[in-house]
Structure formats: C-alpha cells, structure tokens
Amino acid sequence: MGGQGLPGFGPWVVYLWWLVMNGVRASRRRRARNLTVLAVTQLAFGAMATLGAMAASASDIPTARTVTGGTLTWAVSDVLGRPGDGSTADKAKIEVSGGAEKLSDGAVRFPAKGGAFDPATGRAVVTYAGSVTLTVEHRTVSVAAPQVLVDGERSALRATVTGPAQVHGTAVAIDVARLAATRPHLTSGSVSWADLAATATEQGAASLAPLTTSTGSLGPVSLGVTVGESADPDAQRELALALAAESPTPSASASVSPSGSPSASPSTSSCPSPSASTSGSPSPSASASTSPSTSPSASASASTSPSASASPSTSPSASPSASPSNSPCASPSPSPSESPSETPTDGGPSTTYTTIEAANSNTLAKTGDGFLVPLTMAGVALIVGGVFTLRIARRGGYASDDF
Amino acid sequence: MxxxxxxxxxxxxxxxxxxxxxxxxxxxxxxxxxxxxxxxLFAAYEFYGRSWRIEAEQDQVDSVLDRQWKEPGSAVPVDGQPIARVHIPKLHRKWAVVEGVTTGDLRKGPGHYPGTARPGQVGNMAIAGHRIPSVFWDIDRLRDGDAIVAETKTGWYVYRVVGLRKVLPTQVEVIAPDPFHPGARPRTPMLTLTTCNPKLQNWQRLVVFAELDRAQARSQGRPAELEEAR
Structure with missing residues (x-):
C-alpha cells in the first residue's frame, strides 16, 4: 500500500517542477528537453505504478509472531539414570541458576527469553535463560542458555555445554539433542509441544559423556510459549536467521527412537498424522451408523454419533488437525475423514461429527485481487498526465509570438 | 488538429x-x-466482468444442483460440483456452493473448504467467496443474530451470526472444527464465511461466524427466515 502513493503523486511533482521551469522563460530547446523529460518520466511512473500493482498483489506479509513468554521443561537428570538403580543419579547434584528452577521430579524449567513462532509454517525458535549444572563427584557439566528450534526433522535442542569434554577454549552452543517434533497444541495466544522425545546428537552425547555412560535418549522436553497478538517482521527475521543457521554437524544418529517418547502418539516423525481424522477410519464410522442415536433436542434432532466420543484413542499431546502448523508435512490429504452419510431418510436432518483434515490448506482461500486499486490509480494518473501533456503541446505553438 | x-x-x-x-x-x-x-477499462472489466461471469456460472451450477437433488441417493462431494445452497436473507442473496476453494472453484461462486463439515454437522462448515458484488461483497453488513440458511437435499439449516473477525490469510484456525477453540473437539455445528478484506484488497480475510439455530426438514417447507426477507 505504501508504494501506491508514489506513482500517484509522481506526475504532479513533475508538473509542478515543470511549471516552475516554465515560469522562467526557457529557450525552445530547453523547453523541448523539459517536455521530453516530462513525457519519459510520466511513462516511467506509469510503469512503476504497474509494477507496484503487481507487487502489491503478491506482497509478502510477515506471519511470525514474537514469543512473549513461556517455559522449557527438560528432564535433564534423566541422563544420569534413575535414582536407586545404582547409577550416578544417586550421587549427582543438580544446581540451577540464572532464572532456571528445579522441579520436584528432577526436571529443570527454563524461562523463555525470546523467540518467534510462525503459525503459518509451524516453525519456531525459542531461546531460554538460565543454566543447570550437573555434578557427579568431581565431574561437572553445565548446560546454559538452551534454545529450541522446531522445524520438522531439523528440530533440535541447542545449548551451551561446558565441561571436561569441552574441546574448544570458549563454550559455543551445540546441538545437544534432536527433537521429535510433534504437532503443537494451540490455544488462543499460546503454543505448546508436550514431551518431545530427545535423542542426543554425537556432540551432545560427547559433552554429557563424563556424567553418564548411556547415550541416545535424553529426558523428554516440553515447551510452551505465549506469542504476541499480531505478526511481527522482526520475529520473521529472527526465525529466518535461526533456520538458516546450519547446525554444526548433522549427525547420523539423528533418527528418533520411538521407545524413548513417552507420548504414545504415532507421531515420532515430523509429520504426525492428524489425530482426529485418523480415528475416523472405516471401523468407527461403520459403528456410527448402527449405533443408537441419542436425540436430546427435539428441534434439531441431533443424533450425535458415538464414534466421536469413542475416538480419543490418540495421544493427548497431538492436537487435532486444526493447527495451522501443517506445512512442514504438506502431504496430500491422507484420508477424507468426512462421513458422507447425509442420510436422514424421513427428512430429519442428522448431525454427525466431522473434522477438517490437516495439511489441507495453509492459508484461507484467496478471494480477491489487490491490483485493481493501484491499476485504476495508475490509469487515472496516466490520463491526467496525458491531458496535461497534450495541453502543453498545444500551447507551445504560440510561443512564436515572443520572437 | x-x-x-x-x-x-x-x-x-x-x-x-x-x-x-x-x-x-x-x-x-x-x-x-x-x-x-x-x-x-481493464480494471473495470476485472471488477464488473468477473462479477458478471460468476453470476452466469451460478445459473448453471444452480441447475446442476437441482438436477442432483432429484436423483436418489446422497452424492459424495466432487470438487467443483455444487453441494448445497446458502441463503442470506438480510442481503437478499443466495448461492449454490461448490466443493473446493481453488481459483477455478471460486470462479463458479462460493466454495466449500474440502474436509470441513457439511450443513448441519457438528463442526465447522467453512465457505470462501470472492469479495465482489455478486458474491460476498457486503457480508460485512451482517450482524449478530442475522440468519444464514443452508439448504441441502434433505433439509434447511438456519444458522445465526455470532461474530465477525478480520484475520490474516494464514490464520486458518478460523475454519477449525471449533473456530473459537482451535484444537478442541467441536460441540456445535458452525458455519463460517471467509472473504477478502478490505474490499478490493486481499491482505486480510473477513470472517463471519454463525452457529446452528435450528434445522427443519424439506417437507416442512421453507424456513420462516427466508419468507420474511421477501
């Protein structure tokens, strides 16, 4: 929208300029040059307006939102093993600082410091404050300033890990673990991912090695953030930067172990199947038609199919398909979950449960064109410019009186 | 000269x-x-010409719908084919709604987002339409309580407007089964209209939410809401 003012205004500025020039009695040659410049400028502005119109119709709106708060809960002590099984867990000491807090079950909660979440793509980057120091006998490893990146298979937990195994002189953030990104749970203004299975990367395992002999699965990671009301270009930039930053070494052990995931969802891959619609498989819908219908209200005679209530066999963490974060898994719609059984035989309209599919649309349908207004403005500007130019052309002939 | x-x-x-x-x-x-x-002239053609073309298409789609309803059995929605009729008595308008929201589908009139609920179902029946005079041009005039009537082969479903919202095109939660609690299990049958906003622009979407008020069988005749508007 901002660019439209320029092409609309441009010709007038040029005319003003020309009139001022004309006030000074310019020579014919000079005036000819001025007019040529005028005509060319007018054409250029027309072209600019057209280009502006095209650009306006394909404008990119920032969709990412700033993270305004939230927490990261990481059962970091799981790397030490279970207390009481003779592992290092019994001897370990866990200390937190910088805003992190220790929960009763041994997990550590970090407060969110900043970040961005894009509801259009489902990608997120959240940075957290605080650090946790694990001490087993004399060996100490500290994990500071975690950062979570949610981007399909590239989802990762980064942190600055310092300890005996630190190879570099200065601590740098490394990818500690790969995360099995599940579908986020969305409520108004907040996004959360529950119990993401974390698998240590080679680097992460090496960093934590002094504490534990077990590698592989780290404690599950849960995070929830609140996001700003509206999209923010800064957040978009931050997210783009975080996504562009290549992880140091994409290790071969990036595959995710389903066993480590406490969420029994079928969604260890980055593209979880929509939970609500998967349950709409043929068998429940078949039972729906044979089941006795409860019709509480006489007016609507709504027969709520029990398949709706019987279906929540999916994990609680995977939210139903309404989440807009389905673009990383933009697969063709797996199953039309809709029951096409619109069968009120005697005219009693039926009411059945249905859900929209995931991965179906990332945006609402485009129902209008943005170029009409700029195009019309450009057209009017061209006509006005043309009329003025013609008038000037007529006037020029009588200048001979002056000589 | x-x-x-x-x-x-x-x-x-x-x-x-x-x-x-x-x-x-x-x-x-x-x-x-x-x-x-x-x-x-091109701008005028894009505006009025498209409007006129959709009206012509609507005549055709409308007759297809009538023919479909005469045949026995219930039709499975096919992309680009009409599935229902939607009336807005306050605006004195009715359209045959086609399945699908691609550019081609919307050229025929309002389009039903595939996979969303069908009329009367618990969930959200989401419909997109162009913001041009022959389609959803003035749905911003709708207010809470105004009737939107969906007509199917078997019955009439009278929805009442419960709210209007302006959102970004990416905010697809407005067509979630429960648009007010995205991710939650829907409990009521809803109908949602989406169109471009502001007029002649497309950087926002205007969304009209409506909730099912009552349903009546075809044998009971046209609902009173439609008769009032006449």
Whole structure:
C-alpha cells in the first residue's frame, strides 16, 4: 500500500517542477528537453505504478509472531539414570541458576527469553535463560542458555555445554539433542509441544559423556510459549536467521527412537498424522451408523454419533488437525475423514461429527485481487498526465509570438 | 488538429510556427491517455466482468444442483460440483456452493473448504467467496443474530451470526472444527464465511461466524427466515 502513493503523486511533482521551469522563460530547446523529460518520466511512473500493482498483489506479509513468554521443561537428570538403580543419579547434584528452577521430579524449567513462532509454517525458535549444572563427584557439566528450534526433522535442542569434554577454549552452543517434533497444541495466544522425545546428537552425547555412560535418549522436553497478538517482521527475521543457521554437524544418529517418547502418539516423525481424522477410519464410522442415536433436542434432532466420543484413542499431546502448523508435512490429504452419510431418510436432518483434515490448506482461500486499486490509480494518473501533456503541446505553438 | 494546421501551412511561417518537439510531446500525451484508458477499462472489466461471469456460472451450477437433488441417493462431494445452497436473507442473496476453494472453484461462486463439515454437522462448515458484488461483497453488513440458511437435499439449516473477525490469510484456525477453540473437539455445528478484506484488497480475510439455530426438514417447507426477507 505504501508504494501506491508514489506513482500517484509522481506526475504532479513533475508538473509542478515543470511549471516552475516554465515560469522562467526557457529557450525552445530547453523547453523541448523539459517536455521530453516530462513525457519519459510520466511513462516511467506509469510503469512503476504497474509494477507496484503487481507487487502489491503478491506482497509478502510477515506471519511470525514474537514469543512473549513461556517455559522449557527438560528432564535433564534423566541422563544420569534413575535414582536407586545404582547409577550416578544417586550421587549427582543438580544446581540451577540464572532464572532456571528445579522441579520436584528432577526436571529443570527454563524461562523463555525470546523467540518467534510462525503459525503459518509451524516453525519456531525459542531461546531460554538460565543454566543447570550437573555434578557427579568431581565431574561437572553445565548446560546454559538452551534454545529450541522446531522445524520438522531439523528440530533440535541447542545449548551451551561446558565441561571436561569441552574441546574448544570458549563454550559455543551445540546441538545437544534432536527433537521429535510433534504437532503443537494451540490455544488462543499460546503454543505448546508436550514431551518431545530427545535423542542426543554425537556432540551432545560427547559433552554429557563424563556424567553418564548411556547415550541416545535424553529426558523428554516440553515447551510452551505465549506469542504476541499480531505478526511481527522482526520475529520473521529472527526465525529466518535461526533456520538458516546450519547446525554444526548433522549427525547420523539423528533418527528418533520411538521407545524413548513417552507420548504414545504415532507421531515420532515430523509429520504426525492428524489425530482426529485418523480415528475416523472405516471401523468407527461403520459403528456410527448402527449405533443408537441419542436425540436430546427435539428441534434439531441431533443424533450425535458415538464414534466421536469413542475416538480419543490418540495421544493427548497431538492436537487435532486444526493447527495451522501443517506445512512442514504438506502431504496430500491422507484420508477424507468426512462421513458422507447425509442420510436422514424421513427428512430429519442428522448431525454427525466431522473434522477438517490437516495439511489441507495453509492459508484461507484467496478471494480477491489487490491490483485493481493501484491499476485504476495508475490509469487515472496516466490520463491526467496525458491531458496535461497534450495541453502543453498545444500551447507551445504560440510561443512564436515572443520572437 | 494541430497536425492539420502544420500540413496546410506547409512552410514555416511566423503565425503558425510549430516547434519541432511538439509532435513528440503530443504523441507522448496521446499514448499516455490511451494507456490510462486501457488500464481503467481493464480494471473495470476485472471488477464488473468477473462479477458478471460468476453470476452466469451460478445459473448453471444452480441447475446442476437441482438436477442432483432429484436423483436418489446422497452424492459424495466432487470438487467443483455444487453441494448445497446458502441463503442470506438480510442481503437478499443466495448461492449454490461448490466443493473446493481453488481459483477455478471460486470462479463458479462460493466454495466449500474440502474436509470441513457439511450443513448441519457438528463442526465447522467453512465457505470462501470472492469479495465482489455478486458474491460476498457486503457480508460485512451482517450482524449478530442475522440468519444464514443452508439448504441441502434433505433439509434447511438456519444458522445465526455470532461474530465477525478480520484475520490474516494464514490464520486458518478460523475454519477449525471449533473456530473459537482451535484444537478442541467441536460441540456445535458452525458455519463460517471467509472473504477478502478490505474490499478490493486481499491482505486480510473477513470472517463471519454463525452457529446452528435450528434445522427443519424439506417437507416442512421453507424456513420462516427466508419468507420474511421477501
């Protein structure tokens, strides 16, 4: 929208300029040059307006939102093993600082410091404050300033890990673990991912090695953030930067172990199947038609199919398909979950449960064109410019009186 | 006109001397006016012409729908084929809604987001339509309590508007089964209209939410809401 003012205004500025020039009695040659410049400028502005119109119709709106708060809960002590099984867990000491807090079950909660979440793509980057120091006998490893990146298979937990195994002189953030990104749970203004299975990367395992002999699965990671009301270009930039930053070494052990995931969802891959619609498989819908219908209200005679209530066999963490974060898994719609059984035989309209599919649309349908207004403005500007130019052309002939 | 003068005078004389740059400027001016007119005419065609084309398509789709409803059995929605009729008595409008929201589908009239609920189902029946005079041009005039009536082969479903919202195109939660609690299990049958906002622009979407008020069988005749509007 901002660019439209320029092409609309441009010709007038040029005319003003020309009139001022004309006030000074310019020579014919000079005036000819001025007019040529005028005509060319007018054409250029027309072209600019057209280009502006095209650009306006394909404008990119920032969709990412700033993270305004939230927490990261990481059962970091799981790397030490279970207390009481003779592992290092019994001897370990866990200390937190910088805003992190220790929960009763041994997990550590970090407060969110900043970040961005894009509801259009489902990608997120959240940075957290605080650090946790694990001490087993004399060996100490500290994990500071975690950062979570949610981007399909590239989802990762980064942190600055310092300890005996630190190879570099200065601590740098490394990818500690790969995360099995599940579908986020969305409520108004907040996004959360529950119990993401974390698998240590080679680097992460090496960093934590002094504490534990077990590698592989780290404690599950849960995070929830609140996001700003509206999209923010800064957040978009931050997210783009975080996504562009290549992880140091994409290790071969990036595959995710389903066993480590406490969420029994079928969604260890980055593209979880929509939970609500998967349950709409043929068998429940078949039972729906044979089941006795409860019709509480006489007016609507709504027969709520029990398949709706019987279906929540999916994990609680995977939210139903309404989440807009389905673009990383933009697969063709797996199953039309809709029951096409619109069968009120005697005219009693039926009411059945249905859900929209995931991965179906990332945006609402485009129902209008943005170029009409700029195009019309450009057209009017061209006509006005043309009329003025013609008038000037007529006037020029009588200048001979002056000589 | 001026060119004629020069042609008749032939030789340059003082009275009608024409500077040599004048034909150039005149030509430029004429080109500018022509281009401007073309731009304006094209814009007008895009606006009124599309509106007119959709009206023509609607006539055709409407008759297809009538034919479908005469046949026995219930039709599975096919992309681009009509699935229901939607009336907005306050605006004195009705459309045959086609399945699908691609550009091609929306060329025929309002489109039903695939996979969303069908009329009367618990969930959200989401419909997209162009913001042009023959479609959803003035749905911003709808207010809470206004009726939106969906007509199917078997019955009438009277929805009442419960809210309007302006959102970004990416906020697809408005067509979630429960648009007010995205991710939650829907409990009521909803109907949602989406169109571009503001008028003649497309950087926002205007969304109208409506909730099912009552349903009545076809055998009970047209709902009173439609008769009132007549």
């Amino acid at each position: 001026v060119a004629d003068q020069r042609a008749t005078t032939g030789v340059v004389d003082d009275e009608f001397w024409e500077p040599p740059w004048r034909p150039v400027v005149r030509g430029a001016g004429e080109i500018l006016i022509t281009l401007g007119l073309l731009f304006c």
